[in-house]
Each structure stands twice: as C-alpha cells, then as structure tokens.
Amino acid sequence: MTKIGETIWERLFLLCAIASVVVTVLIFGFMVVLGLPLFKGGHFFYLLTQPWLPSRHAYGIYPMIVGTMFIASLAVAIAFPLSLGCASLISVIAPRPFSRFLRRVVHLMTGVPTVIYGFVGVFLLVPLMRDLFQRGSGMCILSAALMLAVLISPTMILFFADSFEHVPRPYLDAVDALGGRPVQKFIYVMIPCAWRGILTGCILGIGRALGDTLVALMIAGNAIQVPSSPLDSARVLTAHIALVIAADYDSLEFKSIFACGVVLYIFTTIVVLAVRSLGASGRRQEP
Amino acid sequence: MKSKTVWTGLAMALCLLLVSNSGYAGALDAFKDETGSLKIAGGTAHIPVMQEAAKRIMTLNSNIQISIAGGGSSVGIKQVGEGLVDIGNSGRKPTDEEIAKYGLKLFKWATDGVGIVVHPKNSVRALTQAQVMDIFAGKIDNWKALGGEDKGINVYTRDEASGTREVFWEKALNKGEITTRANFVVSNGAMKSAVSQDPYGIGYVSVGHMDETVGPVSFDGVAPTLANVKSGEYKIARGLFSNTKGDPTGLAKKFIDYLFSTEGQEIAAGNGFIPVN
Numbered sequence: 001m002t003k004i005g006e007t008i009w010e011r012l013f014l015l016c017a018i019a020s021v022v023v024t025v026l027i028f029g030f031m032v033v034l035g036l037p038l039f040k041g042g043h044f045f046y047l048l049t050q051p052w053l054p055s056r057h058a059y060g061i062y063p064m065i066v067g068t069m070f071i072a073s074l075a076v077a078i079a080f081p082l083s084l085g086c087a088s089l090i091s092v093i094a095p096r097p098f099s100r101f102l103r104r105v106v107h108l109m110t111g112v113p114t115v116i117y118g119f120v121g122v123f124l125l126v127p128l129m130r131d132l133f134q135r136g137s138g139m140c141i142l143s144a145a146l147m148l149a150v151l152i153s154p155t156m157i158l159f160f161a162d163s164f165e166h167v168p169r170p171y172l173d174a175v176d177a178l179g180g181r182p183v184q185k186f187i188y189v190m191i192p193c194a195w196r197g198i199l200t201g202c203i204l205g206i207g208r209a210l211g212d213t214l215v216a217l218m219i220a221g222n223a224i225q226v227p228s229s230p231l232d233s234a235r236v237l238t239a240h241i242a243l244v245i246a247a248d249y250d251s252l253e254f255k256s257i258f259a260c261g262v263v264l265y266i267f268t269t270i271v272v273l274a275v276r277s278l279g280a281s282g283r284r285q286e287p
Numbered sequence: 288m289k290s291k292t293v294w295t296g297l298a299m300a301l302c303l304l305l306v307s308n309s310g311y312a313g314a315l316d317a318f319k320d321e322t323g324s325l326k327i328a329g330g331t332a333h334i335p336v337m338q339e340a341a342k343r344i345m346t347l348n349s350n351i352q353i354s355i356a357g358g359g360s361s362v363g364i365k366q367v368g369e370g371l372v373d374i375g376n377s378g379r380k381p382t383d384e385e386i387a388k389y390g391l392k393l394f395k396w397a398t399d400g401v402g403i404v405v406h407p408k409n410s411v412r413a414l415t416q417a418q419v420m421d422i423f424a425g426k427i428d429n430w431k432a433l434g435g436e437d438k439g440i441n442v443y444t445r446d447e448a449s450g451t452r453e454v455f456w457e458k459a460l461n462k463g464e465i466t467t468r469a470n471f472v473v474s475n476g477a478m479k480s481a482v483s484q485d486p487y488g489i490g491y492v493s494v495g496h497m498d499e500t501v502g503p504v505s506f507d508g509v510a511p512t513l514a515n516v517k518s519g520e521y522k523i524a525r526g527l528f529s530n531t532k533g534d535p536t537g538l539a540k541k542f543i544d545y546l547f548s549t550e551g552q553e554i555a556a557g558n559g560f561i562p563v564n
Binding site: 055126222253 | 464
C-alpha cells in the first residue's frame with residue numbers, strides 16, 4: 001500500500017473512533033440536558049430516594065434502583081458457580097470431543113434473543129415458582145434472576161474458559177509431574193492464575209444483567225414497591241424506562257426517566273472502569 | 288413467450304379483481320383504487336377490530352399496506368399528535384389539553400366495558416366497589432376474606448399509558464390507590480394471559496377481550512356483559528376512539544368511514560364491543 005493510502009485509512013479510522021466517542025458523550029449530555037428540569041430544582045437527589053407514586057406527584061426511582069441491584073447481583077451470584085463449573089468442564093475436565101461440543105452449545109446460547117428467555121420464563125418458570133413457593137404470583141426477583149443467570153452465563157463461561165486456556169503450559173506440566181489430579185490442578189493452579197479473567201467475566205455479566213430489559217420486564221412483575229425478599233415482585237430501571245416512555249412528553253413522569261438513564265449510565269460506567277482498573281492492576285502484578 | 292406470460296398474468300389479475308369486487312360490495316368499494324400505506328397505533332383493546340378491518344381491506348386491494356401497533360392509549364395519542372402514525376387509537380377520551388395541543392379529531396366508533404377478571408377456577412365472582420377498592424389498594428390481601436381459598440391475592444394492573452387502567456382507576460377505584468405490590472402488565476392480551484395462568488390473580492380487561500380463559504367478576508351485582516354495558520347498568524365503561532391530527536384525509540378518512548359503516552360496526556360487535564350506530 002502506498003504511503004498516502006495508508007494515511008487516508010489512518011485518518012478514516014481515527015474519524016470512526018472520534019465519532020463513537022462523541023456519540024457516547026453526546027448521549028450522556030442529551031440525557032442530562034433533558035433531565036435538567038429535575039436537576040435544577042434539586043429534585044435529582046429526591047428522585048434517588050423517593051418512591052414512585054405518580055398519582056401523588058412522587059417520581060422517585062429508588063425502588064427501581066434497589067430492584068435492579070437486587071436482580072443483577074442475584075443473577076450473577078447464581079450464574080457464577082454455574083459458569084465456573086461449566087468452564088472448568090470445557091477447558092479442563094471433559095474429554096476433547098465433548099468439550100468442543102459444549103463450547104459450541106455455549107456459543108449458540110450467546111446468540112439466543114432475550115425475548116425467547118422471557119417467553120420460557122413466563123410460561124415455564126413463573127408457574128413453577130408459584131407452585132413451589134406458594135406465595136405471590138411467581139413473577140418475582142428470583143424468577144427474573146434465574147432467567148438472567150441463564151442469559152449471562154454464556155458470556156461468563158466463554159471468558160472463564162478463555163482465561164483458563166491462557167494459564168502457562170509449564171505450570172500445568174509441573175502439576176502433572178508432581179502427580180496432581182485434574183481437579184487439584186484446577187483449584188490450586190488454574191483458578192489463581194486466571195482470576196483476572198474470571199473477574200472480568202463476572203463484571204461483564206453484571207453489566208449485561210444491569211442492562212437487560214426484556215427478561216425483567218416480562219417476569220419480574222414490575223411492581224413499584226421496594227423489594228425486601230427474592231420472592232417479591234420488583235421493577236428494574238430499564239423496564240421502568242420501557243413502561244414510562246409512553247407517558248406524555250411534558251409530564252414529570254417522562255422527564256424522570258432521563259434520571260433513570262443517567263443512573264444506568266453511571267452504573268455502567270462504574271462497571272467499565274472497574275474492568276479497566278482490574279486489568280491494569282493485574283498486568284502490573286503479572287510474574 | 289415473455290409477453291404472453293405477462294398478458295396471462297394481467298388477465299388473471301383482472302379476473303381476480305372482478306371476482307373480488309362482486310364479492311365485497313358496499314363499504315369496501317372506497318378502497319378499490321387506493322394505494323399507499325396507513326399506520327395505526329395505540330390502544331390495545333382496539334387491536335382485534337383494527338386487524339379484522341385491515342385484513343378485509345388488504346384482501347380486497349393488496350396495494351394498501353396497513354400496519355397496526357399497540358403501545359397503549361397515551362402512545363396512540365402521542366404518536367398521532369407527533370405525526371408518527373396516521374391514526375392513533377385510545378381507549379379513553381383524549382384530555383382537553385391533548386386535543387388542543389395536537390389539534391386532534393376524535394372518532395368514537397364503539398363502547399367498551401372494563402371488567403374485573405379472576406382465574407376461571409376461582410369461586411369469588413361478585414365484588415362490591417368497596418371490596419374492589421380494598422383489593423387494589425392492598426387492604427384485602429387474602430381470598431379468604433372474600434369467601435375464597437386461604438391464599439394471597441395477586442393484583443395485576445396496567446402501565447401508565449393504558450386507557451383501560453385510566454378508566455378502571457377512575458370509575459371502579461374512584462381514583463383510589465393501587466398497591467405498590469401490584470404486578471404490571473403491558474396490554475389487554477398480556478393481562479388476560481397473566482390472570483388465566485395465575486389461580487390467585489385478579490386484574491381487569493376490556494369486556495371485548497373476555498373469554499373462557501378468565502372468570503368475569505360482577506361489580507356491585509352487575510355482570511360485565513355486553514348487554515349490561517349497553518344498557519348502561521354496568522358502570523365501568525368507556526368509548527373506543529380513533530383519533531387523527533386535524534381532519535382525516537385519504538386512506539385514514541376511508542378507514543375511519545369504514546369503521547362507521549354497517550360492516551365496520553359489525554366487526555366491532557363481533558369482537559365484543561357495542562357499536563355506536
């Protein structure tokens with residue numbers, strides 16, 4: 001390629017990079033500007049602590065923040081052991097043909113649209129939960145978290161498995177030479193070596209669980225109470241935005257969803273920053 | 288060879304046109320020479336009627352494309368006001384501000400009731416207004432208090448954009464509170480499937496949407512039936528509106544005229560609504 005051609009491509013890619021950064025920043029600016037009436041009146045902090053009762057002019061999103069954190073953390077708590085087990089099966093324990101098959105299945109699972117999980121949740125999981133616990137409608141935090149766990153575990157499994165495969169070969173050979181069993185090798189060598197990948201996978205999982213709308217909208221019940229038990233019906237921020245976006249443009253209800261947007265944006269930013277800083281600190285400590 | 292195929296095709300199309308013309312007389316004639324697309328959105332109670340009307344129109348003339356979306360009454364009003372759709376449906380009368388702001392023209396083509404529903408196996412089938420208010424406010428939270436099983440009541444309600452909710456809240460609950468524990472669903476169809484699946488659920492749907500999958504509950508001694516809504520005895524009723532921004536023109540006008548024709552009104556009646564004419 002000629003020198004000029006290279007420069008042109010370079011500029012073009014730079015432009016793309018700048019554009020994507022600008023769009024991200026603009027979106028944040030857009031939400032802040034449209035939510036400005038709320039920020040100005042000092043309502044923003046009220047919003048974070050008040051309940052949601054439009055009929056009494058309270059437009060707080062506190063119940064949704066609690067609901068979101070509850071569902072997302074429970075989902076990750078369920079998905080983590082599941083993913084760790086599955087990843088260890090794929091990269092350590094299972095014989096080669098089976099692990100390859102398993103990996104394909106997991107790849108396939110990453111592509112399943114969330115609405116499918118929502119449907120399965122509504123027609124299989126919700127009645128099951130209702131019969132099992134004999135309390136409430138079955139549309140609850142636990143149902144949504146279980147379904148979300150299934151949704152986020154493929155991402156986590158692939159990340160875990162990848163990091164296991166990057167454990168330096170000599171370490172593993174050393175364990176083999178010492179007569180260690182595969183499970184010992186996994187617990188004492190692979191997990192400590194791959195912890196950074198495991199953490200990254202978890203944080204990405206949290207990010208996905210925070211951002212998912214449809215599963216929670218369909219099976220968490222969307223009640224506006226502050227949830228206190230996993231069997232309570234709850235509403236997450238994204239579902240809240242989806243439910244309220246239909247309100248009149250000029251109403252405070254509508255404006256309050258920009259606050260939701262800002263909160264979600266901040267959550268996601270924190271998650272991304274956490275991934276970055278972990279990655280950085282991990283690299284420094286690498287032997 | 289090629290031209291022959293074209294001619295045969297044309298001849299067949301002509302025959303089809305003639306045949307279908309003789310089959311559909313009257314109200315649908317207006318759509319014969321139309322082409323173009325019509326976008327409809329809003330109230331979910333309207334959807335079955337909209338779909339049937341659209342099906343008949345598009346069967347007659349495949350050059351017309353009619354798309355029907357839900358979203359709820361407020362969405363319908365908002366979208367037609369913003370010019371995103373041609374017809375915005377609402378299961379409540381648009382407010383005076385909405386009418387003034389968007390210059391809406393309202394067309395009420397049917398009346399509908401909003402009925403309280405429970406699971407078909409639930410034995411509680413009659414409630415007073417006070418009981419209904421207490422149930423939805425969360426003060427009565429066990430079916431036993433109403434003569435049913437000793438099980439908690441699961442309240443289902445609709446989202447803020449719903450006209451059905453608006454009417455129910457105003458006329459059945461006297462604008463009273465709805466418990467924060469209530470589950471939210473997003474359409475009449477979703478409400479029906481939620482209640483039909485939950486043995487201890489209670490919710491409310493358009494009378495036109497009621498069928499054997501849910502159990503209707505009498506309100507103050509009056510059953511939510513067509514006849515009772517029609518006679519005015521059943522209190523929780525509302526108009527079904529199709530709204531346009533300014534006077535309707537072109538396809539939108541013809542579509543609304545069709546809803547008011549004998550055939551259109553029959554479709555409404557067939558779907559469990561009370562026609563206006």
